[in-house]
Amino acid sequence: MLSDTGPVVANFTELRIYPSFTEIRQQYNAPKNFKTYFARDVYSNIVQGSLSIEGIPIESKQFVSKANNLENQTIFVRRSANESPHECRVIQGDDLLVQDLQTKRYFHAQRNELEYVTTPEQVGTEVLYVLKQQGKATLSYRIGGISWSVQYELNILSEDCQHTFQAFAEIVNGTKQEYKVDRVEMLGGDVVIQRESGLKRRRSRSRSRSRSRSRSDSDDAAEEDEDFNSCTPTPGIQSEDELGGLHIYSIDQPFALLPKATLCLPFIDATMQISKCLGLSLQFTTYTQIRKLQRKYRIESVDKFLPGGPLTIREQGRLIGTTTLPEMSIGDKHTFNSGQDSDVSLNRQVKLISKERHSAVYSVHLTFKNVKSTPVKFEYEEIVDNDNEHFKVIPKGSDDQRSQIQVTANGIEIQNNTNNTLAANGGEQVYEYEVHIHYIKRSNSYKKNCRRI
Template sequence: MQRILMAAALLVGTASAADLRIYPSFTEVREPVRATGTTLTVTLPEAAWAGLIPGTLDLDGLNFTSAVQRQEANWLASLEGKTVYLRGEDGTQEPVTLVRARDLLVRDAQGRYRTARYEDLAFDVAPPLNPLSPSQTLTFTLPGPGTGTLSYLTRAVTWSPRYTLKASATGAQLSALADIRNGTDLAYDVRSTELYAGDVNVQGGPPLPAPVAFESRATAADALGNAAPKINTLGELRGLYRYALSAPFTLPANSVVTLPFLTPKLTAFERYAGLNTYFTPQNSSGTLSRFYRLKADERLPGGPLTVREEGRIVGQTTISETAKGAEVEFSLGDDPDVRFERAVQTNVNQRNAQGNPVRTTYRVTYTFENGKDRPVRAEVTERVGGRRVSIDGVARGQNPAAELRVDIPANGKVTRSFVLVVDNS
C-alpha cells in the first residue's frame, strides 16, 4: 500500500496496517509511521496519488518544519543503460540497450535507435505492478525522531449501503448490505474501519469512477479464516450516522467487498395505489401508481432499494437519509389495474371589477376502478394553490393539499368527492 522510507535508511516493507474512516465519496487513511532521524520520506505509488485529494496529506503527532513533494521515476528508469530484450516480428528476441525509459527508446547491437512498445520488451527480473507508473514522494523535515500518524483523504475508497425489501402477503422484511469499494491497484490491510453516512462535502474534484462491481466477501473471509467482520452501530456524530467493523480485514485492489449491514425491524408497512398531483379545473383520467410506505426502528443511511414481492423483483428506487421511526414513502411505477376518472364542476362565486373570478368553488369527483381480484387501498393528494383555501368547508390556509383515502373492493368501483373554495381576493 505505501512504502515508508525513514531517515537515511531505506526500509521498504509490505503493506502496513492502516485505519480507514470511509465516507460515501471519500476515505480518510490513517497509517502509523516512525522516524528514526530528522527526515521521514513517504512514497506513494501513482495509483494512490491519483485518488488523493490535494492538500490533505498531514502528519499527526510529529511536528515538522517543512515538507517537499516530488515525482520519482518509474521502475523502467532503473534499467536505463542496461540490457533488455526486444521481440521481433518473427517472435525471436534480441538483446538491446534501454536508452530512455520515458519513451522506451532502445539501441540494438548495430547501434541503431528505435522506439519500442512495452509489451514487446522482456526483462531478466520480474517487473513490479504498473512498471510504467511513476511514484510520488513526500519528504518531511523533523526536529527529531518520533512516532506519529500519516493521514490523507482519497476519492479511491468509498462505501454505500443497498437495501432489499422482501414483501409477502404476511408482511415485509428490510435488510441491507454495505459495499466497500477500492478503485485503485493497491490492497489495504485494514486494522480498524469506521463507516460514516450523511452529507459530508470535501473539496478536491469529483469522485473517481467505481471499479467493476463484484462481491468479494469470500476474499475478505478467506483473509480472516472465514471470520468476516460484522458492522456495528456506533450512533450519531453531529448529524452523521457512524458504524464500525468488528475486526480487521483485507480490502483487495480494484474490488468491492460486500458485508451484511442492517436488519432493521419495520414498525409500519403499507402498500397502496396512489396519485400525487396538483389541482387543475380540467377533467382527467389515468392510472394510479404502486406506492409503498414503511417505518424502521433504526436510522437508515441513503442508498438504493430493491423491492421483491413473493421473491420476484417488482422495482427499484433510492431512499434518502432517514431518521429512526421516520416515514419512507416511494412509488415503483404505474398500476394499470387501478384506474381513475376525475371530473371537476366549477362555480364562480365572486368576480372583481374587471370580471375576473376571485372566489371559486370546485367540486372534484374521483371514480376509482379496481381490476384486481383483491381489494386495493387508494390515496389521492392534490396540492391546491391560492391565498385562502377551504376543503370540504374547513379553512386550510395557503397552498394546502386535498386528500382522498378509499378502499376499492375487488373488481369494483368507488366514487368520492371533495369541495374546494379558492379565494384569491
C-alpha cells in the same frame, strides 16, 4: 535508535471512507528523518494539501519527484517465451529505444518484455519529513477513488406485508493500488469539504494513459503478503456510534482491498414497517378527469438509521420496482410509487356553481371504483393551494363521507384507513366537496413589475 535511511513500513493502516472521499491513516514508528514514497498512480489521487503527520511536530517537509530513467542502463529483452533474452543497452528511455549488444541493432522494446539487472527506480514522489523527534506518528491523507454505498432489497411475502429486508454495503476501490488494511470505518452523513483545485487537476492527470512498469518485491513484502493471505474469514461490519451527525460503521479485521475491485458485505440488520395501498395525488383543476390509481408502498425505519441508497422491491419474488431511499432516521417514512393499477380508477367530475370577477365556487364529485376480485385500500390527495388565490373547502355528503375528507393547509386528503376500502368486483366509494376560490387582486405597480421581469 530508528534508522533514518529508506522508507519505513507502516505498523497499522486504517481507511476512513466518507461519502465523497477517503482518509488513509498509517501508524509508524518514525525516525527523526521520516521518508515515505508514493507511486505516481497513488500520488495523483491524493488531495493537495491533505498530507499531514499527527503525534510528532514537523520541522520541515520536502517533496521529491522520482523518475524511472533507464538511459544507458543494461537490461534484457525477451521478445517471446520461446527465445532467450537479449542483452541490450537503453538508448532512449521515453520510447524504449534499445541496442542489442550482440548484433548492434536498434529496436523499440515493450515494458512487459524487459528484465532488469537491478531493481528499477519507480516513477513517483518521495516525501521527506524532518520531525522534532523520533517516535510513534500517524501519516494521514485524503484520496479520491475509494467509495462506499448501500444497497437494499425488500421482498414482500404476503398481502399483509410480511417481508424480508436485507442491506449490503459495497466498498469500491477504483484506484490501481491494492490497500492492505487493518481497520476500515465507513461514515454515513453529510461532510462538507471545500473543493481544492489541485484535486481536480490531479484527477485529470490520473485519467491520462500511464505506462506500465515492472516491480520487484522484497522479502519483507512477501512475508507481509503471506500474513494478509492467511486472513481467510470474510470481514464483518459492526455498527458503532453517531459522532457529530455522522453514523460510523467499522470492519475490525485485516483484509486486502484489491485494485479496481468491489467488496460487497452484509450491512445493518434493520427492522422495517411496510404498508401498501393504492393512491393518487392531483392538482386542483376545473375540468373532469378520469385517472388510474398508483400502487404505493410506504417504508418506515423502526430501529436504525439508514444511509441513502438504491432499494429493489419484490412482491412474492416478482420485481415490482426500484427507488432510492433517502437518509432515514428512526421513525422516518418514505413513500414509493410503482406504477398505475389499471383495475382501480377515479372519475373526478367538476361543476361550476357560481362565478364572479374575483371568486368562484366549484362542486367536485369523486367516484373511486375497483374491478379487482379482491378488496383494496386507497388514499387520495388534492392540492388546491396557489400563490394567486385563497381557497376554502367544504365537505359534502353523509356524515361518514364528510368525516373521511380531511381539509389541510394545501387542499384535501382522504387517508388510508379501514373505512377507505373498495369492495371487490365493482365496489365504489363516492365523495363530494365544494371549493370556494377567491382570486387575489394585484396592484397596478405589481403588474408593472411583472411586465418588466
